[in-house]
Amino acid sequence: MAHRALVIAMLPAIALRLLAVLGFPPSILFFGDSFAFLREELAPGTTRPSGYSLLLAVLRPAHSLTLVTVLQHLLMLGLAVAVYALLRRRGLPGWGAALLVTPLLYDEFLILLEHMIMADAVFIVLVTVAILLVIWRVTPATAATGGLLLGLAGITRTVGLPLLILTAAYLLIRRYGWRPIVALLVAGAIPLGAYATWTKAEKGKFALTEADGNFLWSRTMSFADCSVIKPPERLAVLCPNMPVGQRPYPPHWLWESFSPLLKVPGTAHRNQLAGEFARQAILAQPGDYLAAVATDLTQLLRWERTAVDEKTPYKFPSDERPLNKSVRGIAESYEGGPAATRVVEPLAGWLRAYQRFGYVPFPLLMLALVGVLAAALVRRRWDALLPGVAALALVVSPPFLAAFDVRYVIPAIPLICLAAGLTLGTRSPSRTESPETAREPLNVT
Structure with a gap:
C-alpha cells in the first residue's frame, strides 16, 4: 500500500477530532467574536471582515453548529492530504511526507480552532491551499485559483492581504511570465473589490474594516x-x-x-x-x-503555549458555561435550539489531557522556520521560499500592527511543514512547472 504511512497517521487524528465533536457539542464559542460572526443580519464587519459570516450564512439553513465544526475538521484533514500529495510529488517517501504533515493532524490548537466558531480554520485552509496550488504547477488557471483563494482569505482575516502581493512578487522574481501574475492579481481583486463595494454601499467608504x-x-x-x-x-x-x-x-x-x-x-x-x-x-x-x-x-x-492555571480562551473547557442573555438569542437562532457548549465526560477529559502535550512548542517551530529558510537558500529550493516567507509574515506582522496572540501563530504551521518538505524533496519541479526549463527550446528529432 503506497500511502500506508499516511493512513496510519490519519486514523488517530480522526479519533482526536471525534473526541472534540462528541466531547464538546455542538461547538466551542469564542466570546464574543463567535456571536458577531453568527448574527443573522449580514453586514460588513466593523472590527473584522465578514467573510466567515458569509460562509456561516450559507450553512445557516441546516441550523447546526455541529455541521460547521465537522466541516472545519474535514477541511483541515483534507489540507493535510493535499500537502502530503505535493510532498510525495516532490520526491519524499511516504513515511517522510506523512511525518511532515503530523503537526497539521495532531496539533491541539488546530483541533481547537477547527472546533471553534471562528474564522481561523477556514483562513488557514484558504491560505495554504492557495500557496500549494501556485507551487504545484504555475499556469494562469492555477494562479487565478490561488489568487481567488487569497482574496477570500483577505476578507476572512485581513492579515492575509499581504500574501497576495507576496505571491505575485514570487511569480515575478521567478519569471513565470505576465499571464499568471495578472491572473493571480485580477482573481484576488474580485472578492476584495466586491467586499469593499459592499462596505461602500452600507457605510459609505471603500474598506474591508473600520478598525x-x-x-x-x-x-x-x-x-x-x-x-x-x-x-x-x-x-x-x-x-x-x-x-x-x-x-x-x-x-x-x-x-x-x-x-x-x-x-x-x-x-x-x-x-x-x-x-x-x-x-x-x-x-x-x-x-x-x-x-x-x-x-x-x-x-x-515560551515552551508552553498555555500554563495549567492560566486563564485563557484557548483551552478545551472543563465546565459548561451558560450563554449570556445578550448573545444567547444569536447562537440559539443559528442552532435552532440550545447552543451553549456541553462538556461530555470522559471524552472531554481525554482531549483536555491531550492538550497538555499535543503540540509543537513555538521555539522548535521558529527554529524549524529559520532552518527551512536557510536550507532553501543553500539548496536553491526557491519554491520552498514562498510558504516559508508567508509563514514568517503571518507570525511577525501581528505584533507590528496590533499585538502578539498565540492564536495568530497557528496559521504558520502548515506553511512551515510545506516549506520543510519542499526543501528536503529530492525532485525539482517538472519541465512544465519550472520557469527555467520552460524557456528552453525543445529538441525535436
Missing part, C-alpha cells in the same frame, strides 16, 4: 508618551492616562471602559483619529515601537 487605525493605536499604548509625541489638540484625547509600567496589554485598550478611544464619537471618525495618532507616535518614538514589538516576539520563545 485598522484602532488596532495600530492600541499597539502604541505600550509605549506612547504624549510629552514626546506632542499630538495636536484633536488627537490629544487619545493620549493614555496611566504610566507605561501600569498599562494593560494592547487589546484591552480597544474594549475596556478606561480606554480614551471610547470617548471619540463615530466609528469611522474614531478609526481615522486613532490611525493618525498611531502614525505620529511611531514616528516620534520608533525605538520604543520596535522595542514593544520585540518584547511581544519574545513570547515565541
